[in-house]
Amino acid sequence: MIIDRLYNTVEEKGNICLGLDSRLEFIPEGLKEKYRDISKIIFQFNKKIIDETRDIVTIYKPQIAYYEAYGIEGLIAYKNTLKYIKEIGALSIGDIKRGDIASTAEMYGKAHLDGEFEADFITLNPYMGMDSITPYLKYIEEGDKGIFVLVRTSNPGAKDFEYLDVSGEPLYYSVGDKLQELASKYKGASGYSPIGMVVGGTHTDEATEIRNRYKDMFFLIPGYGAQGAKGEDVNLYLNDGNGGVVNSSRGIITNYKKYEDGEENFHKYAREAVLKMKEDLLNARWL
Amino acid sequence: MIIDRLYNTVEEKGNICLGLDSRLEFIPEGLKEKYRDISKIIFQFNKKIIDETRDIVTIYKPQIAYYEAYGIEGLIAYKNTLKYIKEIGALSIGDIKRGDIASTAEMYGKAHLDGEFEADFITLNPYMGMDSITPYLKYIEEGDKGIFVLVRTSNPGAKDFEYLDVSGEPLYYSVGDKLQELASKYKGASGYSPIGMVVGGTHTDEATEIRNRYKDMFFLIPGYGAQGAKGEDVNLYLNDGNGGVVNSSRGIITNYKKYEDGEENFHKYAREAVLKMKEDLLNARWL
Numbered sequence: 001m002i003i004d005r006l007y008n009t010v011e012e013k014g015n016i017c018l019g020l021d022s023r024l025e026f027i028p029e030g031l032k033e034k035y036r037d038i039s040k041i042i043f044q045f046n047k048k049i050i051d052e053t054r055d056i057v058t059i060y061k062p063q064i065a066y067y068e069a070y071g072i073e074g075l076i077a078y079k080n081t082l083k084y085i086k087e088i089g090a091l092s093i094g095d096i097k098r099g100d101i102a103s104t105a106e107m108y109g110k111a112h113l114d115g116e117f118e119a120d121f122i123t124l125n126p127y128m129g130m131d132s133i134t135p136y137l138k139y140i141e142e143g144d145k146g147i148f149v150l151v152r153t154s155n156p157g158a159k160d161f162e163y164l165d166v167s168g169e170p171l172y173y174s175v176g177d178k179l180q181e182l183a184s185k186y187k188g189a190s191g192y193s194p195i196g197m198v199v200g201g202t203h204t205d206e207a208t209e210i211r212n213r214y215k216d217m218f219f220l221i222p223g224y225g226a227q228g229a230k231g232e233d234v235n236l237y238l239n240d241g242n243g244g245v246v247n248s249s250r251g252i253i254t255n256y257k258k259y260e261d262g263e264e265n266f267h268k269y270a271r272e273a274v275l276k277m278k279e280d281l282l283n284a285r286w287l
Numbered sequence: 288m289i290i291d292r293l294y295n296t297v298e299e300k301g302n303i304c305l306g307l308d309s310r311l312e313f314i315p316e317g318l319k320e321k322y323r324d325i326s327k328i329i330f331q332f333n334k335k336i337i338d339e340t341r342d343i344v345t346i347y348k349p350q351i352a353y354y355e356a357y358g359i360e361g362l363i364a365y366k367n368t369l370k371y372i373k374e375i376g377a378l379s380i381g382d383i384k385r386g387d388i389a390s391t392a393e394m395y396g397k398a399h400l401d402g403e404f405e406a407d408f409i410t411l412n413p414y415m416g417m418d419s420i421t422p423y424l425k426y427i428e429e430g431d432k433g434i435f436v437l438v439r440t441s442n443p444g445a446k447d448f449e450y451l452d453v454s455g456e457p458l459y460y461s462v463g464d465k466l467q468e469l470a471s472k473y474k475g476a477s478g479y480s481p482i483g484m485v486v487g488g489t490h491t492d493e494a495t496e497i498r499n500r501y502k503d504m505f506f507l508i509p510g511y512g513a514q515g516a517k518g519e520d521v522n523l524y525l526n527d528g529n530g531g532v533v534n535s536s537r538g539i540i541t542n543y544k545k546y547e548d549g550e551e552n553f554h555k556y557a558r559e560a561v562l563k564m565k566e567d568l569l570n571a572r573w574l
Contacts, residue, residue, distance in 0.1 A: 023394065065387060065394035071403025075362055097387055099412055100352060101442040101514075107310065107352035116358025125386055127414040127437060129444025150414060155388040157416025164461055166451045171458065174451055227388075 001188035002120050002146045003196070003218060006091060009058045010242050014278050015234075017093065017220065018053060018270075019249025020046050020062040020081060023069070026254050028263040038070050042077035045266075047084055049253060052267040053274050059120075059245055060085050061093040079116050092119040093220065097150065099125030105135035113139040121146040123198060123220070126175050130182070140186060146194035151176045152210065154200025154223030170206075173213070180214055192218040192243065199237055201229030201246060207236035219244035224277070225251030231280035232287060241285050248277055289407050289433045290505060293378060294477035296345045297529050301565050304380065304507065305340060305557075306536025307333050307349040307368060310356070313541050315550040325357050329364035332553075334371055336540060339554040340561050346407075346532055347372050348380040348507075366403050379406040380507065384437065386412030392422035400426035408433040410485060410507070413462050417469070427473060433481035438463045439497065441487025441510030457493075460500070467501055479505040479530065486524055488516030488533060494523035506531035511564070512538030518567035519574060528572050535564055 024038070027045045035041045050060060060081075067078035085092040094117060098108045112122045113136065124133060126149050139145040152162050152172040163170045176197060183193035199210055201223035211219075221237050223229040225248040234246045256262030256269035311325070314332045322328045337347060347368075354365035372379040381404060385395045399409045400423065411420060413436050426432040439449055439459040450457045463484060470480035486497055488510035498506075508524050510516040512535040521533045543549030543556035 021391075063387075063391055063394075065385070065391045065398065068398035068404065069394040069402060071398070072359060072363060072366065074398075076359060079359065097412075098352070098384070099386075099414075100350075100384055101440070104308075104350055104352045107350075107356040111352065111355035111358070111361075115356060117355065125384075125412050125414050127386075127412050127448060128440050128442055129447035129449065131442055131444030131447075153388070153415045155415055155418055157418030160416035160418075160465065161414060161458070161462060162416065164453045164458065166453060166458075171448070171451065171453075175448060178447065 004188040007190035017245040017247040021249040038073040039076035048267040059091040063095040094119030148220040201234035231284035235284035288475035290481040291475040304532040304534040308536040325360040326363035335554040346378040381406030435507040488521035518571035522571035
């Protein structure tokens with residue numbers, strides 16, 4: 001099962017999920033001059049970062065909004081990035097956060113778990129209910145794919161609805177409980193399910209409670225770095241160093257901007273940022 | 288303001304929102320043989336339906352999942368469909384249901400309210416909170432655009448989370464109230480705001496209550512036809528015939544399949560279905 005591959009890769013390489021939020025403003029001028037088309041510029045930026053970090057990064061997560069913003073050219077870069085990740089045997093999350101009625105979800109599944117934009121995992125939004133999630137089960141069963149469903153996100157606005165009181169508990173537990181129930185029907189050898197949860201690394205007050213309640217669920221943990229979460233924060237959402245991957249995007253891919261020789265060495269500074277993050281996570285684990 | 292244009296178009300043409308869920312299985316064989324590329328096949332299917340119905344349809348709503356499913360070719364058809372709708376002076380809703388943190392929402396705004404996939408309105412998912420909605424305000428202010436945010440959807444699974452009890456009321460009222468508060472700051476001459484709500488035409492028990500609570504909000508009403516809502520159901524969500532548009536997709540674009548001469552006349556049968564739906568809505572109004 002794909003979740004066992006993810007689990008084993010975490011054992012081997014650590015918890016880093018590298019977010020490819022590759023907007024043009026983040027890309028060195030030299031690269032823009034060298035490659036004419038937007039699709040090539042973005043793809044080459046991603047490729048150089050992937051090549052430089054694949055031995056220390058567990059999974060890559062292109063955020064599709066950054067590609068849709070550049071229209072067809074951007075989406076060609078999205079497609080080629082996912083294709084390249086697959087070719088080199090690495091793992092990917094298509095961060096698409098889709099959520100729609102069953103007949104529409106079926107089409108999103110076709111697009112993102114089977115078709116041109118195929119990724120190993122995709123992110124989903126649960127607002128419309130469980131029939132917006134279950135159409136993806138066939139890809140989990142037949143295509144060895146996985147999903148991460150939003151439960152408690154990392155943004156300040158998470159408080160608006162996700163924290164609303166439902167029978168004495170925040171709403172996100174209603175969502176999480178239903179997902180855990182579904183996930184229990186799909187378990188890999190690692191004990192985790194290919195049905196995982198997005199749990200933001202910020203808002204750490206509830207971290208231990210969430211982790212204990214969903215002990216056997218794999219977490220995608222955003223919020224590290226630019227959004228404010230530190231190693232000691234996100235560590236609370238892991239299970240003895242596994243059971244989750246921690247995403248960082250801007251902190252890694254724009255690290256080069258702090259250095260005078262950054263432009264030519266953007267990929268090396270991305271690697272530097274990944275190594276620093278790994279150290280931060282390891283230190284937090286042994287605190 | 289775009290919402291006034293929509294209001295006036297409803298006055299003139301009625302409440303029909305034609306959903307372009309144009310999957311290949313819905314497209315006549317003859318069209319597939321005539322045009323080779325998927326992008327052309329889908330675009331020509333849409334174009335013929337639009338040309339045949341533009342005098343009686345108020346707004347067109349391509350559902351992006353049906354285009355993403357065909358990869359880059361599909362998205363070229365999506366882009367060209369929106370472009371064509373704009374060229375002929377008709378109105379469009381990009382049914383994308385995106386929802387993400389502010390920096391990502393900014394990129395979705397760039398893609399779907401300003402960039403290659405520009406539509407007049409887009410649909411949004413509120414799960415992550417109001418900071419996943421407010422980044423679109425600049426397009427409402429500067430670009431004369433509008434949004435429809437999911438409140439209470441038409442699918443059976445809506446019951447899973449949208450109906451959860453929050454302080455004695457279903458969750459969707461918490462979402463709706465926050466949206467109404469935001470919408471009150473943006474009002475057109477029609478009295479409506481370019482910040483609208485998606486309220487499904489099914490689950491009619493609460494219809495009058497929802498309509499009264501959000502009297503000054505414009506509704507996008509899915510669920511008519513294939514999903515089960517009838518004219519008398521969706522009429523409960525309108526304000527004396529305005530204040531909302533009612534979507535139908537499959538019921539219109541696949542109507543031709545019921546007829547022996549359907550294949551060659553698919554666009555005419557789409558028109559027939561629109562006329563029948565208009566009559567159904569009018570009859571319901573005068574019941």
